[in-house]
Amino acid sequence: MTTVLLLTATGLGVAALYFLVASGLTLIFGLMDVLNFAHGAFVGLGGYVGWTVADRLPGSPGLVLGLLAGVAAGAATAAVTELAVIRPLYGRPLDQVLATVGLGLAIPALLQAVWGADARTWTLPGWLAGTVGLFGARIPSVRFLLIGLAMALLLGLRLLLGRTRAGLVVRAGVEDREMVTALGIDVRRANLAVFALGGAAAGLGGALFGLYQGSVSPGDGTSLLVYAFVVVVLGGAGSITGTALAAVAVGLVQQYADYASASLGDESVVILLAAVLLLRRRNLRGRPA
């Protein structure tokens, strides 16, 4: 019983992590049709910047500022990327892919150059370091923070996209840039906004991944990228809710499979992916994959 509870709780923690990383990706991929291979790099950067701040001033304030710094770093980098790399390449998706792959390689290398290859330990404030007893299961406090913030992000993004015109503009822009501008809309601004938003989510995800692991290392973000893509596709690119559902599915499946057997744990996610895509030929939201 306690084991089940423990697995579920921590599984949701993993899900939260995946969602944090995937949400930004699904925005950029789903809305702008840009396969952003630099996303992992954004995550990694968010982690390091967050860690640097939190390391300077320990305790809860440091933690909060660290998270904010991570978000800021992610947003800033993404914005710069959009302006300098993505924007000049609209209408040339392949070149965009190549460029983002380039950034995806260069940025982590840069992180290693600046902070070294060894993992940097992120010491958590006391109240986060411990565990919370729940029917005999010791659930690490960090997981609750992750789940909480992930939910907040989910709601925030839904509101933002539901209420604002930006999402609409961007989606239209992907289909027919010329026509959007011909309606008097400056699609570039909307694109920049979405990209920065995705970057911010990535930054937050990075910082939280740092907390989660209790350390940051140059490869962090990129190691999660594959999962992020899986979650995005399962959830239906561009659909925030779908992404959240997919993240939960992947997180729980992986956690239980890991407990069942190592080899199964390794294969579980890919099996899930292939099964869903092939059997239903639809992603979890019922949209054509």
Add this chain to the structure above:
Amino acid sequence: AGCASPTGGGAASNAASTGSSVKIGIITAESGPYAPYGEEYLAGLKAGLSYLSNGTDVIDGHKVQLVIDDDADSPATAVADAKDLIGQGVDMIGGTVDSAIALQVAAVAAQNKVLYIAGPAAVDSLDGLNRYTFRSGRESYQDIATAGTFVGDLTGKKVVVLAQDSEFGTANVAGVKAVLGGQGASVSSVLVPLSATDFTPFTAKILAAKPDLLFVAWAGTNATQMWTTLNQQGVLSATKVVTGLANTATYPATGPAGSKIEFLAHYFPGAGGGNAYEAAMTKTVTESGGTVDLFTPDGFTAMQMFAHALEASPTDVSAMIKALEGWSFAGVEGQYTVRAADHALLQPEFEAKLTGSGTSWIPQLVKAVDPNTIAPPVPATPAWSTSGS
């Protein structure tokens, strides 16, 4: 552009050793995740050279020249580098951290009959691989055997190995089964998928197993999280936990768990008890602005072995091999012996514990373990007939 036979590259052969200058090719990681280890190794290597040549780089009348190639942790690059070096007529190659690469380079060395002294790569199968391949570091077996010496009588004791579901992991499990199982312990394992993001499921399994000893063989990146989880879920207080002590940068990774773990150490600064070699190594390394660390001795030892081989002959590889086989010498960690049968490098290892707290840990020597008690078994049949010679 002139014309030549497609094997013309060989024309350069032995050119390297003329003018009594000898090139030693070094292939190791200077970039990528293993870069720190590579740097440690190189630092030790250079320290060794300047110590053995009193700073002149001249050993036994030969000016020694280190040709260092970055393998960037890619077998392809490493093999290309090896062929390149051999093509330049280099007869001695050393280095590399990554066992995968060491095995590939060893194969190339054997094909081309050049001496290869592997670096920190720990894979057991380097022993007895071929007669051209030696090693300057320890191997997994010795690590495990060291752990075995920590607990008294093992008969009936329950030992659990926590490792990743990989070659390294399974090899360690097998090793523990062989070594500690041999001493009467019942060994089981908890394997972690490489893709695992969360370790709670495995701590649950460990606790369920109620082991007397938990042997953690971890090569994964997210060590911090692993230790945190073990600590949070109360594994560390429930059982005796043993693991290998990695390089200084990783000490904080153990987090608050640090003091609850018993470490087996290949080496840590001061483990040698400040013997002449360690002192010399530490001196040169620190003078050149570096710090001594886990794999610095591997470099130093490698240079000792190169020098010894060189004294035997600058070019005749068989002579070098003959000289090295069975050679016993004093070094940074203590007494080393190159076992003739399979070129295993018998050496001492250490038991250590971390004192201090939070982020600043200092390793302290508990005891040094005698090379012979942890020596890997001698192969029943000689690992190689005079094949290839």
Add this chain to the structure above:
Amino acid sequence: MLELEDVRVRLGGSAILHGVSFTVAAAGVTALLGRNGVGKTTTAKSVLGLYPATGSIRLDGRELIGLPTHAVARLGIGYVPEDRGVFAGLTVAENLRLAEPREQPKAGYPRVYELFPVLEARAAQPAGTLSGGEQQMLAIGRILLRRNRLLVVDEPTKGLSPKVAAEVARALKEVAETVPVLLIEQNLSVVRTLAGQAVVLDTGRVAHRGATRDLLADPARTNALLGVSTARADPVRADTARADARGGTA
């Protein structure tokens, strides 16, 4: 009013427009006619700034060349492209929403829905699944939501049933009373009903400028310029034309 002066456009390395000059009167419909591939759409797109053009294009004296498209559109130019340019993945409602003006966004809806009831009925349907004609209606309805200073309409009646075509013609005529319209059209009956002025292009050059009535009244000329003789007995055409005319004046 819109003035084009020596407008030249090159696409894919070949010159498409070799100096096109004409003006669109301050009110009423100016028709842009010509065979397939002579440059009608190219002209329209260069007005919107969608193709890089040289020369001069002025709206009420303001130079448009060099302005980004969205800036041109913000000046109040409404554009119906020949390929309709509906956003297939967005619902009909979303398509319309994108065209809403900043102030009083909802003001235009009643008129549009009155003209094209189907748009209201299909509001939640992805525009890509609309029928060809329905998409055409959406493209037209979309710009009727906005407050325009000039309409550039590329073959609006294409693919519309005669009935709807007549309604669209009527709507355009109504709009044209206050807003100048540049109309590209192949359906001469519609042209005849709507257009006061007509400009005929031939391979990137202006071949004729003048009153539509005179042009269509002169069979030789029409035949030379458009390759048809309007004299040819053509009951249906004539009838629909009359229909349009009545609709127009009604």
Add this chain to the structure above:
Amino acid sequence: MNTLTSTWRRGPLASRWVRAGLVFAVLYALPYSTLRIPGVFDGPLDAPGVLQLLAVCLVFAGLAMSYDLLFGHTGVMSFGHGMFVTGGMYATTILVDHAGFGLWTSAAIGLAVALAAAVVLGAVALRVEGIGFAMVTLAFGQAVAILVVSGSPQLTGGEQGETLDAGAVPAVLSGVRNTANLYWIALAYLAVCALVVWGLAASMPGRVMRALRENERRVEVLGLNPYLFKLLAFVVAGVLAAGGGVVYLLLLGGATPTVSDSNFTLSLLVMAVLGGTGRRWGAMIGGVLYGYAGQSLTRVSGSSAVAGLPGVLRGPLEQPLFLLGAAFVLVVFFAPGGLTGRFGGRMRREEA
């Protein structure tokens, strides 16, 4: 540049096949040359190290072409191409080391296995389209990767990889002295890839594949079954990739799990884009450059020139991956549509 390309496309070099023949003739002759290109290679062209490096470049070129057959020519994006390379490489190694077959027998069996696998996997994966297909192939690829690393280490050597039993390698291929032979094998492999891909592109199926890239529905109402043509492309590409795996195995002297990593497939994609997708020379050139950069940047990053720089600059420049990444971004900006797109002047997309 233009004058060069123009002479290239006119005069005696007019015929495409003549040109190709010329290129391969030159490549064939390289090992006979002692030419030194300072800064590019740190030895004469016939030096083993250089030949090894070039051979790897050629293999990458072939692999890139095989990938581009799918991606550039047919418009199908696969994230699992590496699994075929892995298949060829490991099937051969395992058969040699553990089943005691001869090298060539093993290679032949390996290719057969790859063929079968390609047919089956393709038939399944092609049921979904677009990014869905990409992800299904990614899933298959990952499954293979995991199998290789932690499936059964005693067979595959796990993350250590499995060295090819030296005894099984014919003498003419072992030893640095014989690197030239390996080089020629790699060249032969590339030639095969070129013949197959170019031939296919020039033939009816190639035309249909390009049509699929443009508009699948239209192809269907012409009475052609898109599924079959995609499958053809997938299978041919898969078998070519497996062949590349075998050659790569020979070059390395052992099987390495790096080829099973999803990043390896990604690098194939990069090679194709780098050179220009769906073009005659694009993927090939991209592959060569990527292969060269991947292996040589460590030399730049480790060079004394870099070491001399102030810390701010040195830090990044000492990271080969940083250089590689930066290079991509630059290529995109200075050679839109890939290198052949930029410098190939009006060299158009592959049109038989």
Add this chain to the structure above:
Amino acid sequence: MELRTAEARGTVPARDVRPALALAGLGWRVGGRTVLDEVTLEVGPGELLAVIGPNGAGKTSLFNLISGLTRPSGGRILVHGRDVTALPAHRRVRAGLGRTFQTSSVLPGLTVAENAQLAAQAALSGPYGSLKPWGWIGPKARATAADALARTRLDADAARRAGSLSHGGKRKLELAILLAGQGARPESAAAGQVLLLDEPMAGMAVEEVPELTALIREIHAGGATILMVEHHMEVVLGLAERIAVLHHGALLACDVPEAITENAVVREAYLGEPL
């Protein structure tokens, strides 16, 4: 009854009385709407039937069902008596169905010539013939393609990317592709074809209309059965032997043009003003 009228016009070879195309209770529901409702229709061999109806009546949807791009939710489709309801689109082409698209659907990246050649070759080689990796675009295919382009006045643009054609140009290419396919088939097969033309005249320059009308008449004269959706009443009345009227997805009427133009409902719902 339909058949008799067709025979009366002498377009139906007496030996073959099976309808070239027969739709039995064909229906299509999607997104909770009934787009097509129980459409039953027979088209005689060599007949030219025009399908008219208000925008959104279901004409294109009908073509999509017949050509197999969408699956009917009910009913059967027979081509020359053979039930093709379950066949995928490409198999139906083999069974003798060809079509053009309302919104041009050419291959933009290929040249105009290649577009036509592909169609010709596809028609020439058997079901799997074009799969042969050693199969090439034969001279016959090139010839027929060239001919098709000439007849649509596209020969001047043969070497250009189809994507760079003007709107009208693309519409013509649609027809050229159909022509190439027809030309490549042996006489008998070409005559057996059932061709679906979706608004061939839309966006066509006024001067082209008479020529293309002639062209369609020519194809028809070759014996092919033609269904044509068109809003251009002049053309419809000029070509059609019978006119089927779709309204709200149901077959409102199907009769000779004279009868249709008299039909009050048709005028009300479609033409808008009494003729």
